[in-house]
Amino acid sequence: MRLKSYTAKTLPEAMRLVRDSLGADAIILSTQPAEDGAGVRVTAALEDSPLDDLYLGSEPASYFDLDTIAEALSFHRVPAGLFDRLIGSAASLSNEDSVMALAGAMDSEFTFATLPAPLSPRPIMLTGPPGAGKTATTAKLCARARLAGRGCAIITMDTAKSGGLAQVETFAKALDATLLRADRPEALPDAVLACGNDRFIVIDTAGANPFLDDDMERLKEAVSASGAQPVLVLPAGGDAAESAETAAAFKAIGTTAMIATRLDTARRFGGLLSAAVAGRLDLLAVSGSPHIGDPLHPVNPVALARMFLPGETAGALNSQTQDLKLWSK
Ligand SMILES: Nc1nc2c(ncn2[C@@H]2O[C@H](COP(=O)(O)OP(=O)(O)OP(=O)(O)O)[C@@H](O)[C@H]2O)c(=O)[nH]1
Ligand SMILES: [Mg+2]
Secondary structure, three states, X not given: OEEEEEEEOOHHHHHHHXXXXXXXOOEEEEEEEOOOOOOEEEEEEEOOOHHHHOOXXXXXXXXXXXXXXXXXXXXXXXXXXHHHHHHHXXXXXXXXXXHHHHHHHXXXXXXXXXXXXXXXOOOEEEEOOOOOOHHHHHHHHHHHHHHOOOEEEEEEOOOOOOOHHHHHHHHHHHOOOEEEEOOOHHHHHHXXXXXXXXXXXXXXXXXXXXXXXXXXXXXXXXXXXXXXXXXXXXEXXXXXHHHHHHHHHHHOOOOOEEEEXXXXXXXXXHHHHHHHHHHOOEEEEEOOOOOOOOOOEEOOHHHHHHHHOOOOHHHHHOOOOXXXXXXXX
């Protein structure tokens, strides 16, 4: 499979370039606005001779279809440069089925990490823009620790927002978690110390505007004062450029990993990929429900590929709810 992209002022012009270069058998994989906003960018592929596929001597386990992968990435609004890299990698894995080929491509492009173990002594600090799902994710992380038989503590920095404290108090009570307040970054060392070292500690921060220096400076101080691992919580469905800029801003204050939320309320996940690339963030987990009884889903290349391919998303997010007995009391 040969793969090339062509940019021209109009679609007919771009199609002519494709035909002139690859011939009449070229398959159009995607048409997108050009990166500079002027014109159109067409990505096309040309199948190699069918004989090229025979040397392996066996059929792939299931069907490989680069068209389906390209359409899925286009649908999810994966930005052009990343789109090309993923398609190029997937095309080189055409002896796999579509899920595994895209998984291989995702693996070469992104880094994956596991959520910290409930026994981890290092606190985790959830950062992100307002309303991203930080507090809900705090509760899910605590639920996970509790289910692993570990005590947990929540340190909330979101004490100024009306109703903010009440929300986290409700979660802490339901999860039997210790709740502490730290109004300022300087209060964090004492708060962390007060949690003891036998609890899983989650620091829930106030929503931060990634484009406001004061907000980001405050977060940076909080990261350094607490010694916590800062994790970006970012909702799915955001514009790719916007998500990338947001992730880059959080990267600048030391964030190295990301948890994506609201996968259930969005249909396009290209923004999440842009964020991971721009912030060079490890993908940790995704959330597909507001209920704290529904767990965070770990992400790996196969799960990520399934999130993008038609008919696979629900399967990628399906799992048992966490033990609801925990908060039915
Ligand atoms: N559908 C859905 N809703 C979610 C998910 N995660 C969080 N929410 C909801 O999104 C809303 C905002 O979530 P919060 O956890 O309060 O967000 P936050 O980042 O703490 O918000 P601030 O503290 O105000 O910055 C709440 O109504 C949550 O229930 C998710 O994965 N899916
Ligand atoms: Mg919150």
